[in-house]
Amino acid sequence: MNAEVVKISEDLFLDCVPGLYVSELATDRPGDNGAAQIVRNRLSAIGLDGLRARAKAAENDLMSLGVTFTVYSDATAIDRILPFDCIPRIITAAEWRKLETGVQQRVAAINAFLHDIYHDRKILRDGIVPAELVLGNANYRPEMENFPVRFGTYVHICGIDIIRDQFGDFRVLEDNARTPSGVSYVVENRHLMRRAFPDLLAGMSLMPVDDYGRRLREALTEIAPEGVDDPQVVLLSPGIYNSAYFEHVFLAREMGVPLVEGQDLVVEDDRVFMKTTAGLRAVHSIYRRLGDDFLDPTVFRPESMLGVPGLIRAWRKGNVALANAVGTGVADDKAVYAYMPRIIKYYLDQDPILANVETNICREAEGLAYTLANLDKLVTKPVGESGGYGITIGPRATKEELEASRAALIANPSNWISQPVIGLSTCPTLTDEGIRERHLDLRPFAVTGRSTWVLPGGLSRVALKAGSLIVNSSQGGGSKDTWVLAEESRR
Amino acid sequence: MTQQMPLLARYAESLFWMARYMERLENLARLIDVTQTFESPGLENEAWDSLVRIYADESHYAETCGAIEPDVVKRYYLLERSNPNSIVSSIEAARVNARMLRPLISTEMWKHLNVFHRDLLQIADHELQGDNLSRLCSRIKEAVQAHTGITEGTLFRDQGWHFYEIGRLIERADQTTRLLDIKFHRMLPKGPEDRRLEERTQWGGVLRAVAGYHAFRRIAPVEFQPSDVVAFLLTDPCFPRSVLLCLSQTEWHLTQLRTSYGLRGTLTPLEQIEDMRAALLDRSAEQIISIGLHDFLDGMQRDLIGLAAATGDAFFRDWKPNLKQNQSQSQSSAQL
Numbered sequence: 001m002n003a004e005v006v007k008i009s010e011d012l013f014l015d016c017v018p019g020l021y022v023s024e025l026a027t028d029r030p031g032d033n034g035a036a037q038i039v040r041n042r043l044s045a046i047g048l049d050g051l052r053a054r055a056k057a058a059e060n061d062l063m064s065l066g067v068t069f070t071v072y073s074d075a076t077a078i079d080r081i082l083p084f085d086c087i088p089r090i091i092t093a094a095e096w097r098k099l100e101t102g103v104q105q106r107v108a109a110i111n112a113f114l115h116d117i118y119h120d121r122k123i124l125r126d127g128i129v130p131a132e133l134v135l136g137n138a139n140y141r142p143e144m145e146n147f148p149v150r151f152g153t154y155v156h157i158c159g160i161d162i163i164r165d166q167f168g169d170f171r172v173l174e175d176n177a178r179t180p181s182g183v184s185y186v187v188e189n190r191h192l193m194r195r196a197f198p199d200l201l202a203g204m205s206l207m208p209v210d211d212y213g214r215r216l217r218e219a220l221t222e223i224a225p226e227g228v229d230d231p232q233v234v235l236l237s238p239g240i241y242n243s244a245y246f247e248h249v250f251l252a253r254e255m256g257v258p259l260v261e262g263q264d265l266v267v268e269d270d271r272v273f274m275k276t277t278a279g280l281r282a283v284h285s286i287y288r289r290l291g292d293d294f295l296d297p298t299v300f301r302p303e304s305m306l307g308v309p310g311l312i313r314a315w316r317k318g319n320v321a322l323a324n325a326v327g328t329g330v331a332d333d334k335a336v337y338a339y340m341p342r343i344i345k346y347y348l349d350q351d352p353i354l355a356n357v358e359t360n361i362c363r364e365a366e367g368l369a370y371t372l373a374n375l376d377k378l379v380t381k382p383v384g385e386s387g388g389y390g391i392t393i394g395p396r397a398t399k400e401e402l403e404a405s406r407a408a409l410i411a412n413p414s415n416w417i418s419q420p421v422i423g424l425s426t427c428p429t430l431t432d433e434g435i436r437e438r439h440l441d442l443r444p445f446a447v448t449g450r451s452t453w454v455l456p457g458g459l460s461r462v463a464l465k466a467g468s469l470i471v472n473s474s475q476g477g478g479s480k481d482t483w484v485l486a487e488e489s490r491r
Numbered sequence: 492m493t494q495q496m497p498l499l500a501r502y503a504e505s506l507f508w509m510a511r512y513m514e515r516l517e518n519l520a521r522l523i524d525v526t527q528t529f530e531s532p533g534l535e536n537e538a539w540d541s542l543v544r545i546y547a548d549e550s551h552y553a554e555t556c557g558a559i560e561p562d563v564v565k566r567y568y569l570l571e572r573s574n575p576n577s578i579v580s581s582i583e584a585a586r587v588n589a590r591m592l593r594p595l596i597s598t599e600m601w602k603h604l605n606v607f608h609r610d611l612l613q614i615a616d617h618e619l620q621g622d623n624l625s626r627l628c629s630r631i632k633e634a635v636q637a638h639t640g641i642t643e644g645t646l647f648r649d650q651g652w653h654f655y656e657i658g659r660l661i662e663r664a665d666q667t668t669r670l671l672d673i674k675f676h677r678m679l680p681k682g683p684e685d686r687r688l689e690e691r692t693q694w695g696g697v698l699r700a701v702a703g704y705h706a707f708r709r710i711a712p713v714e715f716q717p718s719d720v721v722a723f724l725l726t727d728p729c730f731p732r733s734v735l736l737c738l739s740q741t742e743w744h745l746t747q748l749r750t751s752y753g754l755r756g757t758l759t760p761l762e763q764i765e766d767m768r769a770a771l772l773d774r775s776a777e778q779i780i781s782i783g784l785h786d787f788l789d790g791m792q793r794d795l796i797g798l799a800a801a802t803g804d805a806f807f808r809d810w811k812p813n814l815k816q817n818q819s820q821s822q823s824s825a826q827l
Contacts, residue, residue: 065598066590066605240590249593259594264501276497277650277806278754 008044012051012435016428022168023437024089024427031092035204035485040428042200043087043435051430055086058196067188069243069473077241082185083478086197089427089440089460096207096456096484099162099170102354103444104452105344107158110177110331111448112347114154118144118327128346129339130363137336139178139329141292143299147316149325150223151450156323157216157287158446159183159459162354164425171357171422173441175340177332178324179289182459182479183212183445184250189481205486207456212445213254216287219449220255223321224285231284233257234274236265238290238306248289255287262290267310270317285321292326335361335383338417357422363414371418372409375402378418380409395421424469427480429462439463441471442482457482498650502595504807505588506651507658507799512585513604514659516578517635518666522673523568524628525700529693530561539564545673546576565619569627578631582611597645600638607634650752653744657802660744664737665795668788670697671724675784694720701732721784722776734791735771738764741798748806756805763798767791 016026028036043051059081062068068079091099116123117134124131134140159180161173190209193201217233224231237248239261252259264274265283273280288295294304296311314320330336336343338359341352360367360378371378375394382390392405409416426437444458460480461471471477522542529538540559543552548567555573556563571577575584586608593601611631618627646652674697694717698704703723710727711719727733742764748754770790779787 064602064606066593066601240587245590246593252594258497258499258502260499261501264499274497275500277500277503277654277748278497278752281497 022425109344141327144327154325166423175332184247207484217255222449236288265308362416456484503654506655509588510658511662514662520628520631660737718776760801
């Protein structure tokens with residue numbers, strides 16, 4: 001694989017110095033079979049002007065195709081593409097084996113946990129996880145108590161945010177067990193690369209990403225009520241004004257099932273039907289991209305126009321399947337996250353394959369003492385908030401901010417966790433200055449019906465601003481094609 | 492039964508409307524183009540005034556724009572967002588429907604419409620001036636024709652296609668009656684004998700606007716009368732934009748929905764088509780003109796609204812004529 005001769009006038013990667021962090025492409029990795037070197041050589045051969053021209057064309061293509069999310073301001077709706085970086089991120093076959101089994105393990109533990117807390121609550125009685133953390137959680141749904149779901153699967157679609165630290169180890173940063181999005185970009189990015197960079201992909205043996213729709217439909221068919229021969233699967237979307245609408249379209253198309261809105265469905269005699277030109281047609285399995293709160297105005301938010309009155313009743317009668325199940329948000333909570341290594345151990349009697357980011361639980365005396373003693377080195381996070389609110393990054397905080405944080409911790413320790421500052425790995429990225437290292441993460445997607453399948457790779461989100469650790473699309477993040485090298489990587 | 496695959500009522504409705512809006516766009520471009528050719532020196536305002544009256548927009552226009560002025564009317568029909576009949580409003584509405592239909596229509600259809608939408612939103616003022624306007628109208632017309640061609644070549648021909656075609660044909664019939672009406676407006680009051688040549692030139696303009704001039708020439712007498720043109724546009728069995736042909740095709744699509752897909756509810760719209768056909772064929776064009784062409788066309792337009800409503804009642808959910816799209820934004824807990 002390392003014998004490829006490519007004519008290079010200029011090495012574009014001279015400025016890519018990994019420094020403190022692991023670089024996903026600038027250095028060769030064991031088991032990459034020379035792939036990183038080949039990609040670097042080919043990109044250098046294309047040259048900076050060539051890369052920019054193709055990147056521009058690729059972004060125009062995404063815009064024309066409407067592979068966009070919609071940003072709403074006061075009166076206008078603007079379609080934006082998720083910025084696409086054309087330099088791929090490489091994961092070796094061995095790395096992927098570990099990620100894949102790690103994700104499967106995590107999903108198994110999350111499902112076991114949800115089953116337990118909505119039934120016998122052994123884990124609470126055994127004192128592994130504090131009961132009030134679960135039962136007092138805003139996402140805990142009493143409607144789920146003692147309600148059986150097929151195969152014990154609550155989280156059918158799970159996105160797990162993973163980072164690689166300074167030592168090269170993958171760690172889980174966050175679980176997304178409600179309605180994780182982003183999978184459409186994984187597939188679309190690959191299609192885009194195949195169109196715009198055939199010369200970069202030539203001869204590369206990569207694990208395919210095309211199978212997601214088929215797998216998802218299979219899982220949704222598996223969970224349909226027993227005794228239904230050819231279940232009707234639908235995708236329930238909030239509609240065209242939802243920012244993830246493109247993804248809903250994508251998934252409905254890939255699965256070959258109708259994309260419905262709440263207004264298309266009706267419940268009669270505790271059975272769900274969709275309104276067609278020929279009248280009502282039974283629906284058996286629903287992939288819903290609506291939050292729990294919006295699903296059924298008779299049970300949750302009464303003002304919601306997006307849901308279907310009577311849906312939850314039909315579900316509890318066993319006449320329709322919902323993916324994900326209701327009440328999974330209690331498992332991807334920040335505070336519960338801290339207990340995840342113990343949860344894995346408790347249900348599976350295994351050590352976590354993918355470590356958490358080391359987390360100090362301030363509701364525990366030891367965690368609190370350590371956090372208070374190291375405030376200037378740690379990131380402190382309130383457990384109930386999301387979107388980065390209330391976070392204090394110790395090394396960057398002023399003395400006053402640290403004191404305020406100390407006071408808040410002492411006042412209500414249970415509301416806090418702390419973590420060390422993580423040096424996310426980087427990947428060479430096309431910027432205005434040339435190719436430079438930028439921080440990134442990875443969100444693999446797992447589909448679970450009877451068993452768990454993980455889409456090879458996942459969504460690589462990259463912070464386009466130099467030095468930034470924030471990869472969210474709302475804050476200037478972009479995405480990359482994620483290449484999982486096939487087992488016997490040959491050209 | 493050729494297909495058992497169910498079609499969501501909402502998709503059927505969106506197909507119907509997407510097709511209508513695209514057809515409306517094309518015809519509006521044709522009407523604007525022909526109106527400009529009707530401008531006679533010193534009487535420019537009259538030509539544009541009839542366009543406003545044809546669409547029954549007099550009061551809305553007066554409210555938003557004031558007095559009739561050619562440039563203002565052009566803007567009103569091309570760029571004015573508060574005018575629900577303008578080109579930009581039509582493309583906006585077509586795209587909203589296309590967006591709902593993305594799981595169903597071909598990627599090529601969506602991509603073309605999406606790019607066309609972006610182009611139309613970027614029309615600059617100078618493109619409305621002088622001879623640029625005719626070029627702009629051609630561009631719009633050709634883009635819709637590209638849409639029609641892409642649809643013909645890529646849209647899956649199940650029941651959804653029938654709803655698309657029904658929407659397109661009803662709109663086309665309606666627009667043909669309006670085009671005829673615009674010319675009729677310009678005939679009043681009756682011109683003196685020496686204006687007959689100019690009259691004929693203008694009828695030629697109407698026929699060119701619907702790309703029917705050459706076909707008309709082939710079948711009409713050399714010394715044609717206005718009634719020959721009226722007959723051609725209303726009842727010619729072969730001209731693609733004649734009201735009669737549009738109705739016959741609509742009838743065929745409705746029948747297909749019943750026989751191939753087992754859909755019930757076609758009875759009322761089919762009966763309505765029967766009645767409209769009788770109204771078109773029972774009298775000669777001369778008779779229609781002498782009784783009053785404008786009133787006749789007005790009646791046709793009302794019947795077409797009734798036909799659309801009957802189709803909607805039968806197949807679309809919660810049908811309401813002039814259904815306004817729900818603009819409320821909705822956000823779920825998308826985790827990205």
